[in-house]
Amino acid sequence: MLELKKEKCTGCGACNNACPIKCINMEEDEEGFLYPQVDFQKCTECGLCEKSCPAINIPVRENFKEPEVYAAWSLDDAVRADSSSGGIFTELSHKVLDDGGYVSGARYNTDNLVEHCLINRREQLHELRQSKYVQSETGLIFKDVKMLLEENKTVMFTGTPCQSAGLLQYLDKKYDNLFLCDIVCHGVNSPMVYLKYFKELEEEYSSRIKTINFRNKRNGWKEFGTSVIFENGEEYFRSHKTDSFFKGFLANLYLRRSCYNCQFKGFPRVSDITLADFWGVVLNNEKEIFKGISLILINSEKGKFYIEKISNNISKMQKTLNDAMLKNPCMVKSVPMSTKRDLMFKALKKEINVENIICSIINY
Ligand SMILES: Cc1cc2nc3c(=O)[nH]c(=O)nc-3n(C[C@H](O)[C@H](O)[C@H](O)COP(=O)(O)OP(=O)(O)OC[C@H]3O[C@@H](n4cnc5c(N)ncnc54)[C@H](O)[C@@H]3O)c2cc1C
Incomplete structure (x- = not known):
């Protein structure tokens, strides 16, 4: 039976793929990330979910010690x-x-x-x-x-x-x-934060999004920016240093x-x-x-x-x-969790503009 701490589960879905009786569903938590939920009424405790989990059984690494x-x-x-x-x-x-x-x-x-x-x-x-x-x-x-x-x-x-x-x-x-x-x-990043951010852009531009490109190189590779093209032909473009969603990503907020x-x-x-x-x-x-x-x-x-x-x-x-x-x-190293992460997700529960939340939390 799959028992894994939230801090460890990567949401890779190996358990969901492995379950022979389809009793695992990947369900969204309050932060918008998917986690496996087991239907214990159906589960036969075959153990295949645990066996396939890379966080419980880290695969043996036989590759070069130095690439x-x-x-x-x-x-x-x-x-x-x-x-x-x-x-x-x-x-x-x-x-x-x-x-x-x-x-x-x-x-x-x-x-x-x-x-x-x-x-x-x-x-x-x-x-x-x-x-x-x-x-x-x-x-x-x-x-x-x-x-x-x-x-x-x-x-x-x-x-x-x-x-x-x-x-x-x-x-x-x-x-x-x-x-x-x-x-x-x-x-x-959290799919929930991402979706809210881009929904707000759609409202601002009164049009649905056609394409998102986080790595537009018009100003060069080092100065990449987010380009969003809308169905009405308009474009949103911000450098990665000024786009709020990207700033929150680099600040490890979500x-x-x-x-x-x-x-x-x-x-x-x-x-x-x-x-x-x-x-x-x-x-x-x-x-x-x-x-x-x-x-x-x-x-x-x-x-x-x-x-x-x-x-x-x-x-x-x-x-x-x-x-x-x-x-x-x-x-080689994980990024540290932002001390303002909890504040970010608490604020998101209130109906406030996400861009404003990100900006005020980063500058807080
Ligand atoms: C979330 C994320 C974080 C990254 N962090 C770093 C970093 O810290 N340092 C660094 O040097 N590079 C990082 N990269 C990798 C880098 O941005 C490029 O993807 C990589 O250099 C390959 O570039 P490319 O020009 O060869 O191919 P591209 O065409 O740019 O890359 C396409 C590849 O990225 C994969 N991909 C794209 N989005 C996702 C996603 N959401 N989940 C899984 N796979 C995805 C595609 O499957 C494909 O294999 C990150 C990429 C992602 C998606």
């Missing part, structure tokens, strides 16, 4: 412009898709929330591209991935480190045809509780490849920096194989792990 580190970017400027950092996710995906494989990753759904999906064509890839700063719902994607793996299809699964760990623990078997690619993760004590950081990594922004990269070429630089951690022989396969489509230079960690502490 190979590269600063890299796609040679395709259009891909790079549309990606958060250097577009390496897209280049890896192209390789997998062109060879007849599948890619799983996070996309926006029709309500602007984020969910995991599976694709097998290049034309669908734009949906997965770009960092989305809210927790993605995994639904029953682990089951779908397993089905494809059993059919000998290659699957590249991408997501946060806890989602990679959830999939591994759920599968409970090694698959040569599974390629895991995660991100360095600061933490995931991350999932488990993110403040993440068990999936450090080395060896769970996934074959880890992607991130190479903040602080030293490069004598401001033009390249303006377009965005990815950090690649190669964590396994499989990861090495895939990076070699895309070597004609990317530019890369070897760096040290120290170079990589200098400006990216989230690789």
Whole structure:
């Protein structure tokens, strides 16, 4: 029977995927995050939910103790412009898709929330591209991935480190045809705060949102901003330093509780490849920096194989792990919980404008 403290549960959904009699539902708590709820009337206590939980049974990590580190970017400027950092996710995906494989990753759904999906064509890839700063719902994607793996299809699964760990623990078997690619993760924001914030923007602009892009590079990769396009053709654009939702994210105001004590950081990594922004990269070429630089951690022989396969489509230079960690502490360390987090969620219960709440709490 699944018993897990709220501080530990990542919401990866492995338990929900594993339950053979579908007696687990992922339900929203008062902060807007999904947690498993067991129907004890139906539960047969088979134990598969606990067995699949990566927070209870942390997967054995057999990857490199010290990854190979590269600063890299796609040679395709259009891909790079549309990606958060250097577009390496897209280049890896192209390789997998062109060879007849599948890619799983996070996309926006029709309500602007984020969910995991599976694709097998290049034309669908734009949906997965770009960092989305809210927790993605995994639904029953682990089951779908397993089905494809059993059919000998290659699957590249991408997501946060806890989602990679959830999939591994759920599968409970090694698959040569599974390629895991995660991100360095600061933490995931509350879907409730996110939804309220963007609903308010819709009211302000008197129009529904068409697209959200948190990593617009019009002012360069380092000066990225949030661009929201509305159905009436108008646009909201703010730098990450002035957009209130992003400021609250960077102040750790509304991350999932488990993110403040993440068990999936450090080395060896769970996934074959880890992607991130190479903040602080030293490069004598401001033009390249303006377009965005990815950090690649190669964590396994499989990861090495895939990076070699895309070597004609990317530019890369070897760096040290120290170079990589200098400006990216989230690789190894969880961010601290904001002391104002409780205040934030208490204030949200009152019908006050979310943007005002975030601003006044940050400046409090
Ligand atoms: C919530 C979050 C926090 C992050 N924190 C950091 C950080 O602290 N430091 C850092 O250097 N980089 C961080 N990143 C990673 C970084 O922003 C880029 O995603 C990464 O560099 C890959 O960029 P790309 O240009 O190769 O591909 P892109 O096309 O930009 O990235 C797409 C990839 O991101 C995945 N993805 C997007 N949104 C989500 C989501 N909500 N949940 C799970 N997977 C998602 C997609 O599945 C796909 O694999 C974070 C990303 C996210 C989503």
